[in-house]
Amino acid sequence: MRNAIYNFPIPNNEPVKTYLKGSPEREALEAELKRQSETILDIPIIIGGKEIRTGNTGKVVMPHDHQHTLAVYHKAGEKEVKMAIDAAMAAHEQWEQLDWTVRVAILMRVAELITGKYRALINAASMLGQSKNCYQAEIDAVCELADFIRYNAAYASKIYNFQPKSAQNQINSVEYRPLEGFVFALSPFNFTSIASNLALSPVLMGNTVVWKPSTTSILSNYYLMQIYKEAGLPDGVVNFIPGSGAVIGKEIFASPDLAGIHFTGSSATFKTLWKQVGDNLDTYKAYPRLVGETGGKDFIFVHPSAVAEEVGNAAFCGAFEFQGQKCSAASRMYAPKSLWPAILEKIKDSASKVKMGDVRDFDNFINAVIDETSFDNIASYIDYAKNSPEAEIVLGGGYDKSKGYFVEPTVIVTTNPHFKSMEEEIFGPVLTVYVYEDADVDATAELCDKTSPYGLTGAIWGRDRVALEKLATKLRYAAGNFYINDKPTGAVVGMQPFGGSRASGTNDKAGGELNLIRWVLPRSIKETLVPPTDHRYTYMK
Ligand code: NAD
Numbered sequence: 289m290r291n292a293i294y295n296f297p298i299p300n301n302e303p304v305k306t307y308l309k310g311s312p313e314r315e316a317l318e319a320e321l322k323r324q325s326e327t328i329l330d331i332p333i334i335i336g337g338k339e340i341r342t343g344n345t346g347k348v349v350m351p352h353d354h355q356h357t358l359a360v361y362h363k364a365g366e367k368e369v370k371m372a373i374d375a376a377m378a379a380h381e382q383w384e385q386l387d388w389t390v391r392v393a394i395l396m397r398v399a400e401l402i403t404g405k406y407r408a409l410i411n412a413a414s415m416l417g418q419s420k421n422c423y424q425a426e427i428d429a430v431c432e433l434a435d436f437i438r439y440n441a442a443y444a445s446k447i448y449n450f451q452p453k454s455a456q457n458q459i460n461s462v463e464y465r466p467l468e469g470f471v472f473a474l475s476p477f478n479f480t481s482i483a484s485n486l487a488l489s490p491v492l493m494g495n496t497v498v499w500k501p502s503t504t505s506i507l508s509n510y511y512l513m514q515i516y517k518e519a520g521l522p523d524g525v526v527n528f529i530p531g532s533g534a535v536i537g538k539e540i541f542a543s544p545d546l547a548g549i550h551f552t553g554s555s556a557t558f559k560t561l562w563k564q565v566g567d568n569l570d571t572y573k574a575y576p577r578l579v580g581e582t583g584g585k586d587f588i589f590v591h592p593s594a595v596a597e598e599v600g601n602a603a604f605c606g607a608f609e610f611q612g613q614k615c616s617a618a619s620r621m622y623a624p625k626s627l628w629p630a631i632l633e634k635i636k637d638s639a640s641k642v643k644m645g646d647v648r649d650f651d652n653f654i655n656a657v658i659d660e661t662s663f664d665n666i667a668s669y670i671d672y673a674k675n676s677p678e679a680e681i682v683l684g685g686g687y688d689k690s691k692g693y694f695v696e697p698t699v700i701v702t703t704n705p706h707f708k709s710m711e712e713e714i715f716g717p718v719l720t721v722y723v724y725e726d727a728d729v730d731a732t733a734e735l736c737d738k739t740s741p742y743g744l745t746g747a748i749w750g751r752d753r754v755a756l757e758k759l760a761t762k763l764r765y766a767a768g769n770f771y772i773n774d775k776p777t778g779a780v781v782g783m784q785p786f787g788g789s790r791a792s793g794t795n796d797k798a799g800g801e802l803n804l805i806r807w808v809l810p811r812s813i814k815e816t817l818v819p820p821t822d823h824r825y826t827y828m829k
Contacts, residue, residue: 290387290389294389294392294445295445295449296392296438296441296442296444296445297442298439298442298782299435299438299439299441299442299782301431301435301780301781301782301783302399302403302430302431302434302435302438303431304423304426304427304431305407305426307422307423307426307650309650313407313408314650316407316408317408317411317412317422319408320408320409320411320412321412321415321416321647321648323412324358324409324412324413324416324507325356325358325416325648327358328357328358328359328360329348329358329359329360329507329510330359330360330362331348331359331360331361331362331506331507331510331530332361332362333362333363333364333368333372333528333529333530333531334513334527334528335368335371335372335375335524335527335528335529336371336374336375336378336379336523336524336527337517337522337523337524338523340362340364340368340371341362342362342363342364342365342368343362344362344363344365345360345361345362345363346360346361346363346503346530347359347360347361348360348361348417348504348506348507350416350417350419350646350656350692351418351419351504351655351656351657351658351659351692351693352419352645352646352647352655352656352691352692352693352694353646353691353692354660354689354691354692354693355691358416358417358507359506359507359510361503361506361510361530362530363530363531363532363535364500364529364530364531364535364536365531365535366535366538366539368529368531369498369529369535369536369539369540370539372498372527372529373470373498373539373540373543373545375523375524375527376470376496376497376498376524376525376527377469377470377496377545378524379496379522379523379524379525380466380470380495380496382522383466383491383494383495383496383522383525384465384466384494384495386494388444388448388492388494391491391492391494392441392444392492394519394520394521395437395440395441395488395491395492395519395521396437396438396441397519397520398437398484398488398515398516398519398521399433399434399437399438401515401518401519402429402430402433402434402515403430403431403434406511406515407430409511410429410430410433410480410508410511410512410515411425411426411429411430412425413429413480413507413508413511414428414429414480414505414508415647415648416507416647416648417504417505417506417507417508418477418478418480418504418505418508418658419611419647419655419656419657419658419692419693420610420647420655421610421647421650421652421653421655422647422650424609424610425480428479428480428481429480429481429508432479432481432780432781433480433481433484433485435481435780435781435782435799436481436484436485436488436489436781436798436799437484437485437488437492439781439782439799439800440485440488440489440492440799440804441492443800443801443804444492444493444801444804446801447464447493447801447804447805447808448464450462452812457816457817457818458814458815458816458817459814459815459817460812460813460814460815461812461813462810462811462812462813463810463811463813464493464808464809464810464811465494465808465809465810465811466490466493466494466495466807466808466809467490467495467547467548467574467577467807467808467809468547468573468574468809469544469545469546469547469548469573469574469576470495470496470497470498470543470545470546470547471490471495471496471497471498471547471548471549471550471577471807472497472498472500472540472546472548472549472550473486473487473490473497473498473499473500473526473549473550473551474486474499474500474533474549474550474551474552474553474557474561475487475499475500475501475502475505475509475552475553476502476505476552476553476554477502477503477504477505477658478505478610478613478614478615478658479552479614480505480508480509480512482552482798483501483502483505483508483509483512484512485798485799486499486550486551486552487499487526487550488526489550489798489803489804489807490548490550490807491521491525491526492804492807493804493807493808494807494808495547495548495807496524496525496526496527497525497526497527497550498527498529498540499526499527499528499529500529500530500531500533500536501528501530502553503530503531503532504658504659506530509528509530510528513526513528533557537560537561537564541561541564541565541567541568542568542571543571544571544572544573545573546565546568546572546576547573547574547576547577548576548577548578548579548806548807549561549565549576549577549578549579549580550579550807551578551579551580551581551582552580552581552582552615552798553580553582554582554583554713555582555583555713555741555742555791555792555793556583557582558580558582558793561578561580562578562580565578577806577807578794579794579796579803579806580793580794581615581786581787581788581792581793581794581795581796581798582615582791582792582793583615583713583715583742583744583791583792584615584616584617584619584713584742584744584745584788584792585619585620585710585711585712585713585739585740585741585742585744586606586615586616586617586618586619586620586742586744586745586746586747586767586776586777587618587619587620587621587622587736587746587747587766587767587776588602588603588606588618588620588621588622588746588747588748588749588775588776589621589622589732589733589736589746589747589748589749589759589763590621590622590623590624590627590631590748590749590750591624591729591748591749591750591752591755591756591759592624592626592627592726592729592750593750593751593752593755594624594627594749594750594751595749595751596627596630596631596633596634597630597634598749598773599623599627599631599634599749600630600631600632600633600634600635600637600638601634601638602618602747602749602774602775603618603621603631603635603719603775604634604635604638604639604697605775605777606618606747606775606776606777607619607697607717607718607719608639608654608697608717608719609777610655611654611655611656611657611695611716611717612714612715612716612717612718612719613657613658613662613715613716614777615744615745615792616744616745616769616776616777616778616779616786617715617776617777618719618747618775618776618777619709619713619714619718619719619720620709620710620719620720620721620722620736620739620740621719621720621721621722622705622721622722622724622732622733622735622736623721623722623723623724624723624724624725624726624729625723625724625725625726626726628721628723632682632683632699635683635699636683639683639684639697642654642697644694644696645692645694646692654694654696654697654717655692656692656693656694657693657694657695657716657717658693659693660689660693662693662715662716663687663689663693663695665714665715665716666687666695666714666715666716666717666718667687667695669708669709669712669714669716669718670685670687670695670698670700670718672708672709673685673700673702673707673709673720676702676707678702678703678704678707679700679701679702679703679704679707679709679720680700680701680702681698681699681700682699682700682701683696683697683698683699684696684697684698684699684717685698695716695717695718696717697717697719698717698718698719699718699719699720699721700718700719700720700721701720701721701722701723702720702721702722703722704722705722705732705735705739706739707720707722710722710739710740711739711740711741712740713742722735729755729759730758730762733759733762733763734762736763736766737762737763737765737766741790741791742788742790742791742792743765743766743767743768743788743789743790743791743792744767744768744769744787744788744792744793745767745768745769745770745771745776745777745779745788746763746766746767746769746770746771746776747770747771747772747773747774747775747776748760748763748770748771748772748773749772749773750773756772760772765789765790767788768786768787768788768789768792768793768795768797769784769786769787769788781799782799785797785798785799785800785802786798786799
């Protein structure tokens with residue numbers, strides 16, 4: 289039995305590699321892109337470490353070339369979900385009783401494998417399967433993923449070290465037990481790192497997990513399972529069950545052992561999950577923990593004292609990187625009349641310099657949106673704007689799904705601050721702008737706060753710092769991640785803990801101790817050294 293008291297220090301963030309032409313990382317990535325493009329994987333369900341093939345299959349295709357199949361995956365049905373729950377429950381005792389530093393060691397090894405031996409593999413899979421360009425894949429699938437693991441090790445140290453005071457005749461302690469039951473991790477398509485973290489943060493704290501990946505990120509997510517195995521994660525600690533959310537959810541919510549849900553995805557899905565948990569509340573052995581980071585309608589609010597060129601650049605990157613498919617992506621902007629022409633000029637200038645297409649051409653800044661459903665949804669918003677007397681499309685507006693799901697970076701200007709695309713999450717490269725009279729800053733800030741049900745990210749811009757402070761106060765609840773003179777995307781683990789409130793989620797801040805604390809059941813233990821034997825109060829003696 290070890291007796292060292294471990295403290296995993298706050299790590300450095302994983303450096304982002306440059307992928308310059310001719311660099312070793314570029315060559316390795318290009319070779320891996322070629323290999324994966326020439327392969328059709330057969331992706332099984334993985335339960336208790338065993339591969340299961342149901343024969344009920346779906347296809348994994350490249351969003352930028354949808355006739356190109358990357359893999360065929362097997363879908364879990366009712367039977368497999370029950371098996372996955374049983375496997376998670378069976379693995380629970382051994383995993384929770386393992387010294388927590390051994391759990392850390394296994395997960396830290398995952399981070400080492402991802403940033404080293406499998407860097408090209410996980411980047412290539414995220415590029416091909418989720419249509420991310422090389423930079424977007426690198427900051428997500430490698431850097432953020434490793435940061436989540438390494439920071440969580442440090443945060444877990446902090447939690448386990450958080451102990452109450454003892455006294456002369458008593459020893460007190462808090463034991464941080466994992467939840468009693470299994471955790472259901474339900475991940476979105478857009479970040480490989482989030483998919484990993486949704487399963488691994490409960491796992492770090494001693495829980496076992498049933499993981500349903502998104503059907504449009506299965507390629508990278510399946511490789512993660514293989515890397516977990518190589519890192520030494522015992523069978524059954526994470527059980528991988530691709531398939532239909534509704535089919536899988538039904539079995540999961542009926543299980544008395546459901547101890548928690550770790551979700552990232554749309555607000556609509558999270559509400560459905562929450563309702564199902566509510567409907568089954570009498571079934572559960574304990575109240576399931578519900579942790580959900582959901583949608584956003586993220587804003588850029590421009591004060592008249594801002595520098596138009598800086599705002600234009602932030603708007604372009606914040607709205608269009610990864611095709612606007614970040615929960616934090618800028619999707620509405622409030623711009624003062626005096627600055628708007630110059631801001632638009634800058635956005636147009638940037639748009640004229642970028643190319644759109646296949647991820648394997650490294651010159652393409654813009655790639656495809658994730659699938660046909662998403663493409664059609666985005667196109668419907670663009671068409672709505674095209675046909676509305678309240679809106680004008682001043683950039684882009686084109687879309688084409690003949691080869692891949694391509695949507696041009698699009699800017700809509702509206703005269704109605706409550707225009708549909710100012711309020712609803714679109715999840716694509718569409719920015720809607722409301723141009724206000726410079727004198728109406730306060731009233732427009734009020735509008736910004738009240739317009740959408742979400743509260744995820746937001747940015748304010750200006751040189752007048754006093755005015756910005758006033759705005760920051762007014763918009764206090766409008767965003768859980770708030771930026772001053774920066775774009776609303778690009779949160780870094782350990783620096784800007786991420787999550788929002790209102791319709792954007794439970795704000796448990798992924799990648800921090802606030803999140804990890806949701807996966808433990810603290811037990812306070814008091815030991816009295818010499819118990820008293822006389823019931824009388826002192827004054828009665
Ligand atoms: P989604 O809600 O469609 O899907 C998320 C997961 O839930 C998927 O695995 C899906 O298969 C599953 N699912 C869907 N319906 C289900 C049901 N009825 N029962 C059980 N499971 C079900 O989300 P998405 O399209 O994958 O991701 C995009 C959304 O995620 C956007 O709304 C975005 O804002 C949000 N998001 C939020 C954050 C954040 O940190 N706040 C981060 C990334 C993405």
